[in-house]
Amino acid sequence: MPPLDGMATGTGELLAVTGLNVSYGESKVLFDVNLHIGANEIVACVGRNGAGKSTLLKSIAGFLKLNSGTVTCNRVNLVGRMSYDIAKMGIKYVPQDKKVFSDLTVQENLELGSYATKDYNWDRVTDYFPKLKALMERKAGFLSGGERQMLMIARALLGHPKLLLIDEPTEGLAPSIVSHLREVFRELNKAAALVIVEQNLPLVCAIANRVYALKEGRIVAELADAASIRADVCEKYL
Amino acid sequence: MSAQLLTSGVIFGLSIGSIFFLMAIGLSLCFGLMRIISLDQLLYYSVGAYLTYSLTLVTGNVWLGVLGGVVVAGIVSFAVERLIFRRIYERELTFSMITSFGVLIGGIGVIKFFWGVVPRPVPVPLMAQIDIIGTEVPVYRLIVVAIAFLVYAGIWLFLNRTITGKAIRAGIENVEHVEGLGINVSRLFTITFIIAGALSGLAGGLHAPLIMVDPSMGLEVLAFVFMVVIIGGLGSIKGTLISAFIVGQVVSLGSLIYAPLAQMAPFAIMLLILLVKPTGLYGSPLLKR
Amino acid sequence: MAAMVNAWRWWWGILLAFFLVGLSRLFLPLPFIIEVLIFSIYTMGCSFLLGRVGFISFGQPAYLAAGAYGTAFYLFYFGSNPYVGILIGILSGLAVSGIVGPLFVRLRSDYFALVNLALAVIIYYLMQKVLAGITKGDNGLWFLTNIASTPVLDLGKPDHFFIFSILVALAIWAFYKYLDDSVFGACCLATKINEDKLKFLGYSNYGVRLLAFVIANTTTALAGAMYAVYLGFVSPEITSPARAADPVVVTILGGTGTLFGPLVGAIAYTGMKDVISKLIGNWELFIGFLLVFIMLAGEKGIWGTLQPWLERLFSRKKASPAAGEGAGARQ
Known part of the structure; x- marks a missing residue:
């Protein structure tokens, strides 16, 4: 059980969020959220639909305007930066919608990942997903759901990100692909921190170092020890 | 109808369709990527035409004038994008439509200020005629058609072979994901807007020798450009090309049969197509952002 | 008593506004105020479409022209009673928006805006060139002398026309205030904000939009008819794209x-x-x-x-x- 031995958490703080408040127009979504992520952690966010998990990731990635609060990465302030700037700093957001650029080929999708980062080493990222190697010339619109998710993650990996924010990666995917993704996440964790929004509890239990539980826009629990995560304590927050 | 009349009618339709295409492509690209309706493209068309007129007066060379028109139209569109559109990308579609109409009307005022209201003639750069199946056809009109196809090929290459073009295509599908990959989307927007403005300027410059240049010339082609964009489908380059030539032929051949048809027939066709397919021939259903 | 208070509360804003407009007659030239009144009626339809239904229409001149030409044809060719003329103007506006409405309101808002503007341009050409035989093209139709004087309010006299426009404006404003308060007004707003939810409530977006479209454009046609009677003259300039x-x-x-x-x-x-x-x-x-x-x-x-x-x-x-x-x- 490599991820749960507590080693990874001790390597210093990568991302810190304090006092985060976010609203969509009139309706407030996040209330005073505080969290931190260590440099080699896998952190899972769980909670019901509408608890504000995706909003949290999008806020960190710079897609939403914050009402108040601070977000820092290695003590560098992220608030007010454009989202492409944050992505360039190595914080990549992988959205939930599994929408690849369907009119572009797989290779062109990867090219766009390389555009900003100047990292053209596609072999490295497709090594995680050998299936993609055979599909390079195919239009991404013709990929299956699992292949799209792989492509989105592969695309985000270009440029060696130090933090990956992955939104519901396994939603609607076949079990075999989920277990493949689980191995990939473990592998990725050697070089980057991961924040994963996930409803799939077995996966969360298997890979997460820590779990934040969100309810109605607030963090209601932080489960840091392996035992309580594994004991499915977080189930009560779903 | 005689074959000669028909041939010259078809050539006329092709050339006018080319002008429509060059203008509509800007509207279409801006809608596709930025989700704005940029009515001010019609201003850049007038700017291109007026610059062609003035530079032709100064240098005596129409082509130099057209080139100047393209450059200045590009510069003006760059300024407008930076000063105005930058602030309204996030807003609803109607917002950009109203604002750009303001830019168009205001720009017409500026043109009146500099050039007055008297229509100006621009000489045709090539007076030569060429024989096509027994009909004398002005070479200039053929050149206009050739330029339109060159532009289409250029746009196609740009969108499919360059990384910036690929990013624009990706952005047409989903701008947020492009941004999430670390690509500066607002720069893409600026590039697209300048391309659109410059092409509208090119349309104006090429059209200038065929018509009289006057301040409200943009408003005169407005309805046709709209019909082209609507028939082709907002956001589709291929649809724009096809519908531009449809509208061009309908205008030209229609007026051969019965003069008022030139204006009415494209409108009827547009209504028909909308009845069958409310998003135009190649338009995609509205992608909500 | 309470009903009267309520009625007063409902009316007082409108009455005050037009009382002020009427009062301005004392120190502003008459043509200016009449222009303002007709223009405000003209704009009412557009404002309703944009603000309440979310349709932006650059094609209002088309419906203005429908009203104006309806009135003008009657007064030029057939009759002389300005009230009948205005009624015919309204009916022709109703007819035009009733014909194009079912097609237009199906469109997405962006296409709607483009198609409407195209319609205005087409009507411009129609009146200027295609129908030049009966519209007299750019010269326009002149029928000021055809307008017969009528009892009570003689629309041929600017002073009387002014009172007439104030009364019409009052009626229009009361009508639109009533619309705003009604279920229909709420439906309009709902179709602007979220059409799906309106569908779930059992209303048809299409029906709501069509009705709003017809109401708004008939109002615009009324303004056109009033222009026609007031000026005694209609030319294609009324639907020129430059004024869209x-x-x-x-x-x-x-x-x-x-x-x-x-x-x-x-x-x-x-x-x-x-x-x-x-x-x-x-x-x-x-x-x-x-x-x-x-x-x-x-x-x-x-x-x-x-x-x-x-x-x-x-x-x-x-x-x-x-x-x-x-x-x-x-x-």
Whole structure:
């Protein structure tokens, strides 16, 4: 059980969020959220639909305007930066919608990942997903759901990100692909921190170092020890 | 109808369709990527035409004038994008439509200020005629058609072979994901807007020798450009090309049969197509952002 | 008694507004006020479409022309009673919007805007060239002398026409205020904000939009008919694409979707037009940049900015006798 031995958490703080408040127009979504992520952690966010998990990731990635609060990465302030700037700093957001650029080929999708980062080493990222190697010339619109998710993650990996924010990666995917993704996440964790929004509890239990539980826009629990995560304590927050 | 009349009618339709295409492509690209309706493209068309007129007066060379028109139209569109559109990308579609109409009307005022209201003639750069199946056809009109196809090929290459073009295509599908990959989307927007403005300027410059240049010339082609964009489908380059030539032929051949048809027939066709397919021939259903 | 108080409360804003307009007759030229009144009716439809249904229409001149030409044809070729003329103008507006409406309201808002503007241009060509035989092309139809004098309100006399326009405007405003308060008004707003939810409630978006479209454009046609009778002359210029933006500009200038926005906007617009065209003569330059400025400044318009301020003023006045010393202390 490599991820749960507590080693990874001790390597210093990568991302810190304090006092985060976010609203969509009139309706407030996040209330005073505080969290931190260590440099080699896998952190899972769980909670019901509408608890504000995706909003949290999008806020960190710079897609939403914050009402108040601070977000820092290695003590560098992220608030007010454009989202492409944050992505360039190595914080990549992988959205939930599994929408690849369907009119572009797989290779062109990867090219766009390389555009900003100047990292053209596609072999490295497709090594995680050998299936993609055979599909390079195919239009991404013709990929299956699992292949799209792989492509989105592969695309985000270009440029060696130090933090990956992955939104519901396994939603609607076949079990075999989920277990493949689980191995990939473990592998990725050697070089980057991961924040994963996930409803799939077995996966969360298997890979997460820590779990934040969100309810109605607030963090209601932080489960840091392996035992309580594994004991499915977080189930009560779903 | 005689074959000669028909041939010259078809050539006329092709050339006018080319002008429509060059203008509509800007509207279409801006809608596709930025989700704005940029009515001010019609201003850049007038700017291109007026610059062609003035530079032709100064240098005596129409082509130099057209080139100047393209450059200045590009510069003006760059300024407008930076000063105005930058602030309204996030807003609803109607917002950009109203604002750009303001830019168009205001720009017409500026043109009146500099050039007055008297229509100006621009000489045709090539007076030569060429024989096509027994009909004398002005070479200039053929050149206009050739330029339109060159532009289409250029746009196609740009969108499919360059990384910036690929990013624009990706952005047409989903701008947020492009941004999430670390690509500066607002720069893409600026590039697209300048391309659109410059092409509208090119349309104006090429059209200038065929018509009289006057301040409200943009408003005169407005309805046709709209019909082209609507028939082709907002956001589709291929649809724009096809519908531009449809509208061009309908205008030209229609007026051969019965003069008022030139204006009415494209409108009827547009209504028909909308009845069958409310998003135009190649338009995609509205992608909500 | 209570009903009367309620009725008064419902009416007093409208009555006050038009009382002020009527009062301005004492110090403003008559043509100016009549222009303002007709223009505000013209804009009402556009404001309703944009503010309540979310349809932006650059094609209002098309419906204005439908009304104006309906009236003009009657008064030029057939009859002489201006009231009948106006009625025919309204009916022709109803007919035109009834014919194109079912097709147009199916469209997405962006296509709707483009198609409407195209319609305005087409009607312009239609009136200028295609039907030149009966519309006399650019020369226009002149029928001022055909208009017969009528008892009570003689529309041939500017003074009487002024009273007539105030009465019509009052009726229009009451009608639109009633619409705003009704279920239909709520449905319109709902189709603007979220069409799916309206569907779930069991209303048809299509029906709501079609009705709103027809109502708004018939109002516009009424304004066209009034122009025709007032000026005694109609030419294709009325639907010129260069003027397509006028109602939209006035709508936004006044404050989109507000009840008094069209009136305030029409006063400001007509006033500025008179002053500016005398001063600098370059009207387009001014109106274009004004439009851009209003949009960038937050699109609330004059009335939208004034309204909260006025409400605060009035509520303080009403509150002060009751609050007694509290209000005094505040001052």
